[in-house]
Amino acid sequence: MGSNSIVSNRWMSEKMNCLDLSPNSNSDNEEEEVHVLAVDDSFVDRKVIERLLKISSCKVTAVDSGWGALKLLGLLDDEEEDKSSSSSSSSSSAGFEGLKVDLIITDYCMPGMTGYELLKKIKESSSFREIPVVIMSSENVMARIDRCLEEGAEEFIAKPVKLSDVKRLRDYYMATREIRSVQSSSNVNKRKLQESFDVSTSSSPPSISPSPSPSSASPPSLFSSSAPCSPSSLDSPTRRIKMTSFD
Amino acid sequence: MLGWGVDRLRADMNRLLAMLFHQGVLDEQFLQLQQLEDESSPNFVSEVVNIYFHESEKLLRNLRGLLMDREFSDYKKMGTHLNQLIGSSSSIGAKRVRNVCVSFRAASEQNSRAGCLRALELLEHEYCYLKNKLHELFQMDQLRVLAAGVTYPPQH
Numbered sequence: 001m002g003s004n005s006i007v008s009n010r011w012m013s014e015k016m017n018c019l020d021l022s023p024n025s026n027s028d029n030e031e032e033e034v035h036v037l038a039v040d041d042s043f044v045d046r047k048v049i050e051r052l053l054k055i056s057s058c059k060v061t062a063v064d065s066g067w068g069a070l071k072l073l074g075l076l077d078d079e080e081e082d083k084s085s086s087s088s089s090s091s092s093s094a095g096f097e098g099l100k101v102d103l104i105i106t107d108y109c110m111p112g113m114t115g116y117e118l119l120k121k122i123k124e125s126s127s128f129r130e131i132p133v134v135i136m137s138s139e140n141v142m143a144r145i146d147r148c149l150e151e152g153a154e155e156f157i158a159k160p161v162k163l164s165d166v167k168r169l170r171d172y173y174m175a176t177r178e179i180r181s182v183q184s185s186s187n188v189n190k191r192k193l194q195e196s197f198d199v200s201t202s203s204s205p206p207s208i209s210p211s212p213s214p215s216s217a218s219p220p221s222l223f224s225s226s227a228p229c230s231p232s233s234l235d236s237p238t239r240r241i242k243m244t245s246f247d
Numbered sequence: 248m249l250g251w252g253v254d255r256l257r258a259d260m261n262r263l264l265a266m267l268f269h270q271g272v273l274d275e276q277f278l279q280l281q282q283l284e285d286e287s288s289p290n291f292v293s294e295v296v297n298i299y300f301h302e303s304e305k306l307l308r309n310l311r312g313l314l315m316d317r318e319f320s321d322y323k324k325m326g327t328h329l330n331q332l333i334g335s336s337s338s339i340g341a342k343r344v345r346n347v348c349v350s351f352r353a354a355s356e357q358n359s360r361a362g363c364l365r366a367l368e369l370l371e372h373e374y375c376y377l378k379n380k381l382h383e384l385f386q387m388d389q390l391r392v393l394a395a396g397v398t399y400p401p402q403h
Contacts, residue, residue: 044335160276
């Protein structure tokens, strides 16, 4: 059986006989590693975000445009499939199998298709709207932030992106992914979930950032001052905004 | 003897870095990049910075080209270039270059050609200073790595 992803995952396939990406998969390695699709037209920023994600134990695929991202996901082909007689909404119905990603992080300002437009396209897609999308931007315009959050973005991160931002995202994603998989499957050990949930709640509150970063002391964060983090905040996507005053 | 050389180089590097921070040429984002270096990616900072130099010089050439054109009027295009430069400069921690670009952008939004020309000169100056200092830093780092690699007595 061929791989579902364009980017071959060689070390993964060495460990597994076949690529089983169902939620009930027993392959823990597949489950543990978060695959992030990073979209940014700036080469510098792509290098940085790629490194930030890799150092945070995420698998990364970086692409330089919204169109490139849609193409990788197989969404462009999906639209054409929908127009034909095919009734299935999953990407497996398309002749072209797209990349499987757990999270998309995109720059806002990009030529051609902005991060906002990419976000819209993803949320409009039946097969991809569940994927969390995070927007990055160096301009913290409130109207822009609101618009993105309203369109379904998980979070809006101010550039320059820091290691603490990426770690927080990954931790949040891991916590919510477990909850999502419990909701969709009945075979999961609920006690095991509860334990990891408790661990997550104690480690994820951003005001208690575990990784010491040079900037953690100085910039006022909207996040730690306004949104009190509680266990229930992990159930629904919290609209957390991190604002950093750059100068 | 060589150990003293390595320590000396490291001290010089730290001094240079401290100066650049003090001058506001670099900010904490540069430190963040340094934290991303490890055995698997030992040259990460210089790799990213070199990409930054390459891209920035293209943008600077474009900006100068636009302004040198006597019939220049495309301030919007200028703004696009500047946005890119602002973004990448902030990503590597090039604080002064970034700030100069922000003022430059303000001048372009006012459609002020004279203001833009002045801003461009200042930007080119700041950029050159940054590039020279970072080259110095990387050269020292390369020397330090070389010096640290030499062992006494020689292996063969």
